[in-house]
Amino acid sequence: MMMKARIILSADKKDFYKELFSLAIPIGMQNLLVALISATDALMLGRFSQDAVSAVSLANQVVFIMNLFIGAVVGGGGVLLAQYWGKGDRTMVKNIFCTILKWAFGISLVFFAFAMFIPETLMRIYTPEPKLIEIGTSYLRAVAFSYLFSGITNCYYLMMKLEGKAVKSVYISVVTLITDMVIDLFLIYGLCGVPRLGANGSAYSTVVVELVALVWCITESHKKGSLRPDLQGFKWFSKAITKDMFKVSLPMLGSSLAWGLGFSLHSLIMGHLGSDATAAASITSVAQELITCVCKGISAGAGIMVGKLLGRNMFDKAREYGKRFCYISFWTGGIHMALLCILAPVVTIFFVLSETAKQYLIMMLLFSGVYVFAYSINTIVVCGVFPAGGDSRYDAISVFFASWCFALPLALLGTFVFDLPVMVVYILMCADEIVKLPFILPRYRKYLWLKNLTREEDAAA
Template sequence: MNFKNTLISNQNTTSASMLVKVIKLGFPVAIQSALLAILALADVLMVSDLGQEATASVGIASKWLFVAAMIMGGMASANGILVAQYWGRNDRRSAKTVTLLAMISGAKILVLVSLVITFFSGYIMMLQTNDATVIELGSTYLWYSVPILILTHLLVITESALRGSGDTMTPLYFGSITIVVNITLNFWLIKGGLGVPAMGVAGAALATTISRLLQVVLTFCVLYSRKHWLFTTQILTESDKLWSSYKHIAIPSTLSALTWAAGVLGYQVIFGHMGTTELAVFSMIGPFESLCYSLFFGISVACSVLLGQSLGRDEFTNAHEISKFFVKAVFTLGLCTGLLLFFAKEAILSWLNLTSEELYPLASPALTVLFCFIWLRMLNAVIINGILRAGGDNHFCLRMDFFSAWMVGVPLTAFAAFVLKLDFQYIYMLMLTEELVKFALCFHRYLKCYWMKNLTVTTI
């Protein structure tokens, strides 16, 4: 009996210790992610006062930037995975070297992507809508957003290195400041004032560009003044092994992110061709959905960092216990979140300006569907990003993303929209069948434990 009591006491202590670590790592990431989602939502809400066309144009244009951002997201994910594992074995030189490799290689790609999106903006907008006003406004938004991808890439790679080393507060500090600046500039530039004419959609894009530049300057200047390890640690002179290791993770991770983002874009194309009203509703729900996921994004980052550091030290039993803790916690939290949001649905519809006679009949049932499935999306996000990818199981994630989106979700949604011509809420529901397929594939993979790998290589 004493042994049993001791075992229970140890388990409780371990759970409490784990909870403290999750809060320390995940809470700042969740707050920053929530602030970014609020910023995206603020863009849409302020632009929505200009009409459905403006709302739809920002929704479409921002989705193209979102797809491009998945390139940096995949590269940052690979960098964060390796930094966490090298940090776990106290190898700062490799952690800095891989961060520099990720930053340089990604910048080369994103310069080209930025130019393509800008110079072909009109044609890109035509893929998702036939509305000439929406096309013109969206093209203008993309032109004012030219530097955003490069600036954001520098930030996400730096932030992935900071988080991989256990520092989640520094990105939150700088992110919070620039988000406040961004929202302030939004009010000023979109509607005009103090001698500046109202810029509308262009003002939203310019506000984001200016604030992102400010964030880059602040982040690098403060880290340099602190003599941070990202500036003071020497890089490896021979980095071929490290580059090979990084590519092995980054290529499938980036392709997987692009496949998933292209799927999101595919859904937007479907809703866009259903009509401007449907596209406007879909564009309004998207940022709110991101806001809901922000807490779980912080949890998945905490999971990835803790797992990565344990795997880098070859502590596989501990890594498995960590993974079980996160799966149980996210499942419970996801159900509670969905229930809470369901009972607050009317207030949420009012907050999102979706209460008009034209928008409410589409938005209300769609939000009901979202709240019923939110636990599933949260659980998938943590299993995929927090567990499988933390152990480098990125090739499987690539196959899974392609199959669930392009063999199931997108074709089924398109068939329902254009052949069966179902109502908006049913099409929105069918879009979420992708999540059911993901869960079936990913949970089975998680149970097989293929992800429990030490990814570090001998570099010195």
């Protein structure tokens, strides 16, 4: 009997890791490839001029904030999509997908208008330096059209993951990465008689690759067996389902805005500490994005896997999966920390930086090793497991207290009142993820995330 139980347990673990790898690896790879697009842009602009990489880093805070809103809509809708998918209600999945598309496009349109019509105002928020404002203003006007495409593309990527076709998003990201690199080479540096556009060249390549990704996603959705939006889905509206969606999305939005605006405020703080600090911090941010792609993939996989089980009322199995993801988060964080510490002395070789900026960069990357360890645990457990059953409020609360009541006030005081050294300010403003760690396990053990959020068809009307 015990031998039979062990065999069942072993088979269950095998199924768990098989499903996790089928989700986490493609999603992680897609995140990595998207991050590589940013990394190659930063690398090529870094070889072009320090001002260009600094200005573009600050200008991209606009799309960063836009993605916080879209991420909340996609994340909240994705929780419901995963549970209804587990329940087997494909009609409801299609209707919710169409709702997410409408919201994502509306958000993209607003930020497109900001970048197109008031770019100089946006740049002045982040830096007082005229040269950076000039470069960033021109860049924002050029890149604005890409915002209209990227929000919709993220919705299609979500559906690919649910349908078990996450590997398709990897193919798309590989092609867009190669396309971006080739166009960047010609437009940034002006090869083969092409005009030398610098930062604007990077903007135009972003527009092209976002359009390519969207067209490819739409084409994939029309293949046999894929779920795609239709007119009935866009007309559909359910007060009850919309309420469910906002019940999950609004805390996610609160968390995203609290974290993201705080992260954007990092750029403001670094921007007021000078070009050296801005350049080093922007490159460190890109390195963090590259390193943490794995934990983001695991987090997305956790949300889908646990959500499907909860939609089927398989609470015991969902609890076991949650426990496994907690262990995985710890080891993932350790690996991320080791990688950043190893890469810290090497990264400076690839950028044209002043000696001061190089010193800042090495020290920032070393401290980031501790930061990404905490970030990995928070991302997998708090942003993956918890929201799968609707417990999205905790992330918003923890971000508010850790960032806005602790890390950011100290960093702002250090910058504008006490005139602390750059590295002291950087450590203070990145301490938020570390402060959250002691509170995760007590919240996990309350099991507020073990909930089935689906409704019957008559209740969804």
